[in-house]
Amino acid sequence: LSKNFNIDHKRKERTGFQEIVFGASKYVEQISAIINDFKENNHHVLITKIQNKKAKKLQQEFPESFYDEISQIYMAGKFPSNPVNGEVAILTAGTSDQYLVNEVYYTLLFFGREAKRFQDIGVAGVHRLLEKVDEIKSYKVIIVIAGFEGALPTVVGGLFPQPIIAVPASVGYGVSKGGKAALNSMLSSCANGITVVNIDNGYGAAMAAIRIINNKH
Amino acid sequence: LSKNFNIDHKRKERTGFQEIVFGASKYVEQISAIINDFKENNHHVLITKIQNKKAKKLQQEFPESFYDEISQIYMAGKFPSNPVNGEVAILTAGTSDQYLVNEVYYTLLFFGREAKRFQDIGVAGVHRLLEKVDEIKSYKVIIVIAGFEGALPTVVGGLFPQPIIAVPASVGYGVSKGGKAALNSMLSSCANGITVVNIDNGYGAAMAAIRIINNKH
Amino acid sequence: LSKNFNIDHKRKERTGFQEIVFGASKYVEQISAIINDFKENNHHVLITKIQNKKAKKLQQEFPESFYDEISQIYMAGKFPSNPVNGEVAILTAGTSDQYLVNEVYYTLLFFGREAKRFQDIGVAGVHRLLEKVDEIKSYKVIIVIAGFEGALPTVVGGLFPQPIIAVPASVGYGVSKGGKAALNSMLSSCANGITVVNIDNGYGAAMAAIRIINNKH
Amino acid sequence: LSKNFNIDHKRKERTGFQEIVFGASKYVEQISAIINDFKENNHHVLITKIQNKKAKKLQQEFPESFYDEISQIYMAGKFPSNPVNGEVAILTAGTSDQYLVNEVYYTLLFFGREAKRFQDIGVAGVHRLLEKVDEIKSYKVIIVIAGFEGALPTVVGGLFPQPIIAVPASVGYGVSKGGKAALNSMLSSCANGITVVNIDNGYGAAMAAIRIINNKH
Amino acid sequence: LSKNFNIDHKRKERTGFQEIVFGASKYVEQISAIINDFKENNHHVLITKIQNKKAKKLQQEFPESFYDEISQIYMAGKFPSNPVNGEVAILTAGTSDQYLVNEVYYTLLFFGREAKRFQDIGVAGVHRLLEKVDEIKSYKVIIVIAGFEGALPTVVGGLFPQPIIAVPASVGYGVSKGGKAALNSMLSSCANGITVVNIDNGYGAAMAAIRIINNKH
Amino acid sequence: LSKNFNIDHKRKERTGFQEIVFGASKYVEQISAIINDFKENNHHVLITKIQNKKAKKLQQEFPESFYDEISQIYMAGKFPSNPVNGEVAILTAGTSDQYLVNEVYYTLLFFGREAKRFQDIGVAGVHRLLEKVDEIKSYKVIIVIAGFEGALPTVVGGLFPQPIIAVPASVGYGVSKGGKAALNSMLSSCANGITVVNIDNGYGAAMAAIRIINNKH
Amino acid sequence: LSKNFNIDHKRKERTGFQEIVFGASKYVEQISAIINDFKENNHHVLITKIQNKKAKKLQQEFPESFYDEISQIYMAGKFPSNPVNGEVAILTAGTSDQYLVNEVYYTLLFFGREAKRFQDIGVAGVHRLLEKVDEIKSYKVIIVIAGFEGALPTVVGGLFPQPIIAVPASVGYGVSKGGKAALNSMLSSCANGITVVNIDNGYGAAMAAIRIINNKH
């Protein structure tokens, strides 16, 4: 089979950030060829949701690379050396959301930002969030991650003035299995101006934050 | 057509409360005959979700009766004269839930309880709830009503020790139209021991409260 | 019945913008009381998705008010006199989305921003969008509205660096009736960093834009 | 990675019972750290829905612990030595629901209650239930578990005056696969005042029973 | 427009019963032409689910005809004069199902059978059904109609040896609105050998009974 | 409000046919302006799914126009005078599908083709179809319309070699209400090479036929 | 743990056939105890949908038993020695439905009937069915099995006078994955008097046939 991909190398020129690769449904040979294509264009490349086995094979082929098993995110190349702090706060309802925290965190790191994590502050114990209000207020963008009933963004939305990006997690069972209950909860939030990304789309939330931060206007 | 109903008059003996009638899909002649059957057995009768037109006709036939247009609840007979106070607290997220507040309130009143209403204390402004914590703590049972994302029960569940019955309201639009988002949110709550009734089932929540209050054990 | 609402007047202090009122499921007497409560606190008030009949009654009670029949948005008071231009671009796929354009437009106007509208540039005729690229690039935030298959945000996302807020419209029939096809399409977009609000939630998109614009960091 | 959890140790003070841990989506290192955190606060800890492999590892680390393979519930510490009898009756429709019986049973045991089990009394053979009516009447709370069509709670609701908590089981296939048919059946019950928890949420039903039993009012 | 229908007049020869006409989505002129076509072939004709307005017009055109407003069933011609008794029992859970009782009843009558009705014997008051067991046992076929949670067929299925046809009714609200909860409940029944027809398909249940009764083998 | 549409007048150049207008969610003033815009470009214009009231107003403004109440299709201008015959066969399962037959028929007529209609040949009486096999074989394209279970395309697909476009109709009730059962049935057909359009999208099926007929290759 | 089952041994007395056991969600020890309980009551026992591993263990414990891997049906004991022929015809659309053919076949055999199988006569090649019409007409009951679009029962329903029980198979992919497309298709059939059982419920269809055949009236 001949080359079956077609990297959009001009995306950075148009949007300020390059194309990112979805790894889950590609086979190793495809991804390997894609990485080499990026390399020839002098780009690092970030690959999301890539299974352990496939990542291990790529790490053998590309020794200078990084893989996080929890979020299944892979990076061929090096992270920027002095990431900017203090721009993005990541809030999570529980500890089961760690895989999304990491996907957001490493995507932001890939683009030179180091996020601050405020984890396990779900609103079934709302005082945990209220104690952090002043600290969280200092960030430019808030990313809120929650599974199950996804109630955290509503309380956050009523407390903070910043842009808020909600990420539903596919954590739960019964009616919340797969993340749709959290997604619908976030989309229906009574708090004003919450925006939402797809279930488990930590990478998308990070990119939305980058769009806001990059805003030169 | 001959008589097509069969009231379960022994339910009170078995369960401590009598049968209640669902009005929405019955025609006036049916309901009228049912009321007369209850009367012959010396019972008042409560009819839920009955449309305005039908209720007006019944009020003409049964002058001693009560109808609330907001909740579409109808009662043939008289409410108990000295209802008990201080047992049930009704909490609502917004003011669009008024129809359910009333359905819960009048069902409880039919069984001799006067509930206390704490309305419009949704968690997008969580301080409104926190200010009421001490007062709410004094009730035996908490009924929580919410539409849209249905986040209120989770915060309530983390603050109070009492039995909590959550009622999803069919208030919302887009993904929360019809109340499924609120229902799923409540069923998935991270707070411990929240129980849930059907969307818009204010009457059912009241009955569940009665079961708890009647508990003689 | 006693007062059944509880306006969160401190929301502006916390978030920079005041509470907005959802009008569809409230009855006129409730809304009237709410408007008076805002007035006593010296605030104008914006009410979304309020039916024509109810709005007409309110306009009689509050002569200094505005109602747009297409979007069913109502404002008691006056719009700010010199709104800021050049911050928000509203893009729509078709002309059936006018009701959402107006909801976004008047919400922004309520907060002192006048948006620019680029309408009927759906990607079945992609050249209509490509011709506007340079002009659209000058805005701080892009709001994209689409019904049916909701494809416009994906093409927009690949062309522009700004924050993009996608609004699914409940315009369509068959599998796109109610807007879920457009919603799911937008949430699944292959373009990086698109955020989404609920179906028909033009007001929410405007608020998200305000959060971004207000960003002082 | 630094500590990523934040136990709500004051929940017991507020609600009368401590936080319980959802095990299915946490990795062993997280759970182990959480258990140690509880230990440092002199608490036992109950972990629900934790996979066999992970539980085995924890049992090696914490020798004084209990694991039930059928319900996948794990307890680090000791159950109370003299649990109270006669308060909670667990009714099940079939024998496939054993995993939920055990989750309810051990959660109650963790809080010092020993429940009585009435199993395999589904209403396709309704006489099995009718024979037990007098015995079941003596309990304070009834928990009813059923998969497939979830019909048992309706018959139970018409026979007993107590609070009834229905638990839909994800047992079935075709349209009842995953438990939604049973859930919807329970939510729609014609019997008065049935409350419902999420599919497979045996632990939640137990907590709801605890809320009722703890009721001091 | 030319003739746009094509009656399958040989169906009776093949199956033992003639074609029945679905009225809801046809316009009066179509139905009128269809009736005349049947007449030319010396057949009466049964039309189901035809709206009041349309039926009134047809009754003017065809004076010898019958219309039942409750079930919206229409018959052009005369019912057979000496219908057979004792073959079909119609059981219903509540009184809201009357429209389906009538659709079943008149369809059977059209084919020369007079069914016996046992109404409002839902299992929230299971003794009402148990009292009728001996009487019901004498019929050849049992048709069971229920809305809401649709639990009645399961209890019936465990009590009787006859063929049982369950008809879900679109009676209910919240999760049982539209009848899917009842349908899924009936399809998942733990009782052996229950068969099911579409929601509100009383006519289909009657035809299935006819197939069983006609069985000459 | 200023002009809010943007007709893609170059579509004909690119695709061989012009833009068609969806009427259901546009208001009369919008449609009127759109018609005038087409007129200025010397085009007739076809508007689908436009409600009676709105069409009547347009007919007053544009006397030379056509409206079919059954399909709610409107055409400003004149149909081509000598349409081509013998290219498209429209097959329907029942007579309730007339509204779609007409939408297909008039769309084709707008583009200069007169289709042949074979109606009410559903497979519950399969001989009605088998009798027409030879006649149907002579057409270039077959469009098959069906509601309820949508079984007709499968039998058609096994009998004919031509391109087959299946149109699910929103005719039915219970599980087939809204047309999803027919849609899914058509998409899952065991017959080879059936293609499908959206529910009630008769116009889309006609356009797909035009694409095939126009094929110059 | 003590005995957790409660066989309804009087079901045969009431209904004419004994209880059948659902094997998929029970563990081996439960099933083994259930078989022994049946044995003590001198009954054979049929267990449906039991996984290979579990069945192998049971066959070691109960040497006189039968297991069919394709349908995963297990029988402890012996099939009746002279089953009755000529009563039930099993029709299937394709060869992928074999697992259901076998479940129906062996359930009928357990009750002393040997069914005749007509396989792979789906209506994409409708002549295969038409050739068998006369032969099929001689059976008392027709069971029709189909996956994908489930069109076969509609054609069968128009050709035969007998009782017809349709079984949707979970065979298919995309929109027909899991069998809901076939189920909804069968429930919506335009053919008169088709009844339906749950997806993959071959055993239920066999029991429904037994109810019809046993009919003594």
Add this chain to the structure above:
Amino acid sequence: LSKNFNIDHKRKERTGFQEIVFGASKYVEQISAIINDFKENNHHVLITKIQNKKAKKLQQEFPESFYDEISQIYMAGKFPSNPVNGEVAILTAGTSDQYLVNEVYYTLLFFGREAKRFQDIGVAGVHRLLEKVDEIKSYKVIIVIAGFEGALPTVVGGLFPQPIIAVPASVGYGVSKGGKAALNSMLSSCANGITVVNIDNGYGAAMAAIRIINNKH
């Protein structure tokens, strides 16, 4: 067990192409017998979606055969030696769709056509498609494959006059998991005359193309 299949060997005579076999739910012995039956009728045979293990066994039995692991398509026999070029263009949005590209490609090859592939030209980088417009215009039929939001067919539909067959891919996660978002997007396309096949039905799209190409009229 006796022979349980019934190949429709006359389909080619009726439709111009032979029956194709769905491999996923058949066991090896069935498929092997089917291949032999085709051989005896001097036909090659194409089997879709057959798992690796089963294909390996068949390749041992039938050495002259072809298997593609990516698409899981299997062919017993030889592909035609001089396939026709220049008739079908396959367009894909990304590289994750390779399995469908191959299913389409090899099905067309089986029928003597060699398709041209234009891969990874999704509209998040719309210039990649625009660059290919002239080349793509030369093909008779366009097949468009896309997962996630499925936006590509809309842009394609607005650019080209040919018949367009859209294939939704089950590539994605969250709301696009399983391919329904892409399917609904394609069915709702604002571009005129797009037709759609089932999710992952690459083979069906190829067959629809064959129907168009074979068109002799």
